[in-house]
Amino acid sequence: xxxxxxxxxxxxxxxxxxxxxxxxxxxxxxxxxxxxxxxxxxxxxxxxxxxxxxxxxxxxxxxxxxxxxxxxxxxxxxxxxxxxxxxxxxxxxxxxxxxxxxxxxxxxxxxxxxxxxxxxxxxxxxxxxxxxxxxxxxxxxxxxxxxxxxxxxxxxxxxxxxxxxxxxxxxxxxxxxxxxxxxxxxxxxxxxxxxxxxxxxxxxxxxxxxxxxxxxxxxxxxxxxxxxxxxxxxxxxxxxxxxxxxxxxxxxxxx
Numbered sequence: 001x002x003x004x005x006x007x008x009x010x011x012x013x014x015x016x017x018x019x020x021x022x023x024x025x026x027x028x029x030x031x032x033x034x035x036x037x038x039x040x041x042x043x044x045x046x047x048x049x050x051x052x053x054x055x056x057x058x059x060x061x062x063x064x065x066x067x068x069x070x071x072x073x074x075x076x077x078x079x080x081x082x083x084x085x086x087x088x089x090x091x092x093x094x095x096x097x098x099x100x101x102x103x104x105x106x107x108x109x110x111x112x113x114x115x116x117x118x119x120x121x122x123x124x125x126x127x128x129x130x131x132x133x134x135x136x137x138x139x140x141x142x143x144x145x146x147x148x149x150x151x152x153x154x155x156x157x158x159x160x161x162x163x164x165x166x167x168x169x170x171x172x173x174x175x176x177x178x179x180x181x182x183x184x185x186x187x188x189x190x191x192x193x194x195x196x197x198x199x200x201x202x203x204x205x206x207x208x209x210x211x212x213x214x215x216x217x218x219x220x221x222x223x224x225x226x227x228x229x230x231x232x233x234x235x236x237x238x239x240x241x242x243x244x245x246x247x248x249x250x251x252x253x254x255x
Contacts, residue, residue, distance in 0.1 A: 009057030026095030
């Protein structure tokens with residue numbers, strides 16, 4: 001790392017159990033965006049792990065050296081550690097964290113359920129070519145995509161720039177993930193903001209249509225992309241807690 005961790009971007013965890021929840025933040029973001037949800041899971045009695053994904057939460061130059069392989073390896077390592085000490089594990093993620101969540105579910109059928117908030121599971125049409133062309137001209141960064149939030153009093157501490165080479169790895173991963181989504185058989189909760197200026201809301205439809213497990217949908221009418229910090233954050237928490245309690249059989253813990 002070339003810089004210290006930003007205040008509020010620290011990884012966070014909580015003991016609890018017997019069931020656990022892995023919580024994953026988004027691209028260029030950090031645990032700040034998911035801390036409220038993670039703390040709500042902990043208060044409900046779950047063991048919780050909210051990792052800081054490689055290259056995030058410090059300086060954007062650190063992220064430029066990372067990619068999907070690093071983020072997915074970290075997510076899987078944290079999942080396995082949680083699964084090793086918990087009876088059942090739920091995974092929840094925002095944006096790219098939602099993609100990582102779905103990816104984990106394709107690899108670990110024992111996951112009790114997944115929660116995806118404005119997940120990105122499809123590379124936007126033409127964006128791969130646009131980013132490649134920018135890199136060919138020597139451009140390594142573009143304007144940041146963070147803090148797409150309707151609530152003017154809420155701010156996401158994401159990077160002010162988007163590193164392009166890591167972005168391409170996420171697009172490539174989405175292309176590979178598309179065919180694997182149908183292997184997901186666990187229950188799925190999908191929370192979608194119709195007014196999302198970062199990830200096309202149709203990504204949620206693609207995920208819902210592809211998975212084989214039961215799907216529950218929540219529409220976040222008052223929020224933009226970072227819904228976990230927006231006007232609907234309490235709705236996300238409410239539905240996520242109810243879902244996690246149901247799929248783990250932890251009613252006594254989450255009640």
